Amino acid sequence: xxxxxxxxxxxxxxxxxxxxxxxxxxxxxxxxxxxxxxxxxxxxxxxxxxxxxxxxxxxxxxxxxxxxxxxxxxxxxxxxxxxxxxxxxxxxxxxxxxxxxxxxxxxxxxxxxxxxxxxxxxxxxxxxxxxxxxxxxxxxxxxxxxxxxxxxxxxxxxxxxxxxxxxxxxxxxxxxx
Amino acid sequence: xxxxxxxxxxxxxxxxxxxxxxxxxxxxxxxxxxxxxxxxxxxxxxxxxxxxxxxxxxxxxxxxxxxxxxxxxxxxxxxxxxxxxxxxxxxxxxxxxxxxxxxxxxxxxxxxxxxxxxxxxxxxxxxxxxxxxxxxxxxxxxxxxxxxxxxxxxxxxxxxxxxxxxxxxxxxxxxxxxxxxxxxxxxxxxxxxxxxxxxxxxxxxxxxxxxxxxxxxxxxxxxxxxxxxxxxxxxxxxxxxxxxxxxxxxxxxxxxxxxxxxxxxxxxxxxxxxxxxxxxxxxxxxxxxxxxxxxxxxxxxxxxxxxxxx
Numbered sequence: 001x002x003x004x005x006x007x008x009x010x011x012x013x014x015x016x017x018x019x020x021x022x023x024x025x026x027x028x029x030x031x032x033x034x035x036x037x038x039x040x041x042x043x044x045x046x047x048x049x050x051x052x053x054x055x056x057x058x059x060x061x062x063x064x065x066x067x068x069x070x071x072x073x074x075x076x077x078x079x080x081x082x083x084x085x086x087x088x089x090x091x092x093x094x095x096x097x098x099x100x101x102x103x104x105x106x107x108x109x110x111x112x113x114x115x116x117x118x119x120x121x122x123x124x125x126x127x128x129x130x131x132x133x134x135x136x137x138x139x140x141x142x143x144x145x146x147x148x149x150x151x152x153x154x155x156x157x158x159x160x161x162x163x164x165x166x167x168x169x170x171x172x173x174x175x176x177x
Numbered sequence: 178x179x180x181x182x183x184x185x186x187x188x189x190x191x192x193x194x195x196x197x198x199x200x201x202x203x204x205x206x207x208x209x210x211x212x213x214x215x216x217x218x219x220x221x222x223x224x225x226x227x228x229x230x231x232x233x234x235x236x237x238x239x240x241x242x243x244x245x246x247x248x249x250x251x252x253x254x255x256x257x258x259x260x261x262x263x264x265x266x267x268x269x270x271x272x273x274x275x276x277x278x279x280x281x282x283x284x285x286x287x288x289x290x291x292x293x294x295x296x297x298x299x300x301x302x303x304x305x306x307x308x309x310x311x312x313x314x315x316x317x318x319x320x321x322x323x324x325x326x327x328x329x330x331x332x333x334x335x336x337x338x339x340x341x342x343x344x345x346x347x348x349x350x351x352x353x354x355x356x357x358x359x360x361x362x363x364x365x366x367x368x369x370x371x372x373x374x375x376x377x378x379x380x381x382x383x384x385x386x387x388x389x390x391x392x393x394x395x396x397x398x399x400x401x402x403x404x405x406x407x408x409x410x411x412x413x414x415x416x417x418x419x420x421x422x423x424x425x426x427x428x429x430x431x432x433x434x435x436x437x438x439x440x441x442x443x444x445x446x447x448x449x450x451x452x453x454x455x456x457x458x459x460x461x462x463x464x465x466x467x468x469x470x471x472x473x474x475x476x477x478x479x480x481x482x483x484x485x486x487x
Contacts, residue, residue, distance in 0.1 A: 068205065070219075071209070071217040071219040072218055072219070076219055076220075076481070079481065080180070081477055084201070087205075087208065116218070120212065
């Protein structure tokens with residue numbers, strides 16, 4: 001029976017995620033080129049919520065989209081093929097500031113696959129990364145630009161993020177094997 | 178996701194959930210085909226062999242394009258240019274193909290069960306691209322995909338399959354898939370080509386076209402397969418067209434939004450009036466486009482490891 005324990009409170013998580021929005025706005029004085037792209041599936045709802053925070057700060061709507069990393073993974077032969085979810089991007093991403101959004105930042109392999117998937121649609125001005133949880137254990141030279149919470153974990157543990165339908169983070173659960 | 182098959186040999190052995198897994202995956206691959214860059218690296222470094230022991234152009238080309246869009250390397254191996262004529266057995270030829278380190282062997286063969294035979298001794302993944310009059314699973318999956326795209330669901334739809342059922346692997350695969358997903362299937366054609374035994378598969382059989390078309394949501398027309406008929410099964414093409422050809426007048430008997438499907442190649446003026454084949458009810462060319470997405474999904478799914486390793 002695997003041991004499941006919640007580690008962060010919903011109020012802390014939602015505040016951290018709002019803070020990430022403020023950090024993005026601080027780094028980008030104008031918003032006209034920003035596109036938030038959630039990584040399927042965990043990042044999509046969070047990106048919508050982040051979009052709301054940014055819309056409040058900038059005073060107008062921020063474009064959001066989604067990207068499916070499944071076809072670009074480097075471990076496709078070793079696992080059953082994952083369910084593919086839609087890649088939906090708001091418009092031509094060439095020249096735009098794309099901010100990838102994920103729930104848990106771990107080995108960096110999913111982010112690498114997502115970057116590859118995005119580049120098939122055009123050449124953004126830059127790609128940044130925002131994640132709610134950074135659990136460490138990177139396997140690629142990739143770092144995040146905006147982090148909600150750092151969470152020390154063991155590689156054998158599983159980390160799950162639960163959000164509301166609107167993408168407000170509710171809980172983070174660590175599951176030990 | 179519920180797909181856990183090493184091969185795609187037939188529809189008969191798939192569950193409704195596995196069929197749905199292919200269709201859902203194909204939907205995302207269709208979106209890939211609509212992008213400016215239509216290629217994804219999912220099967221990079223994989224070797225696929227198109228092993229066609231029976232002539233085919235469109236299915237072979239569709240598989241070829243599907244493999245290329247997944248970044249796999251694909252080679253075509255056609256029987257007429259091969260060592261079959263020098264007396265090599267199917268088993269030996271397949272083993273030779275596998276010795277090239279092929280990850281997937283796509284086989285078309287005139288003998289029913291040839292793909293199943295290969296799957297028993299090869300380590301490669303095997304995909305059936307049509308085995309005699311037995312099954313043609315990817316054709317059925319692309320037909321179902323097209324129906325689902327147009328009608329949003331399969332359950333409860335009235336699907337009429339018209340023409341040469343007896344010799345048709347497309348019909349058999351379609352019947353399995355449609356019945357598993359809960360559609361009502363009606364078969365119609367000359368009695369020599371539509372034996373009553375198909376009622377055991379849960380289909381309605383009728384020799385009256387008007388009756389078969391009444392209330393239909395989907396009409397799937399099958400070509401008369403001259404090449405498979407050892408003796409004459411009906412008096413002549415003219416008589417076939419008179420009794421079973423789809424015309425505008427007959428189309429009026431179906432539901433007003435019924436779609437017309439055909440796996441191709443079509444015989445204009447025989448099984449379908451030429452204008453109907455070009456009309457807005459026909460989805461024949463969309464079937465071709467969807468065929469690539471569905472075959473990409475099949476290649477992608479069979480190449481996956483076991484679900485247990487997740």
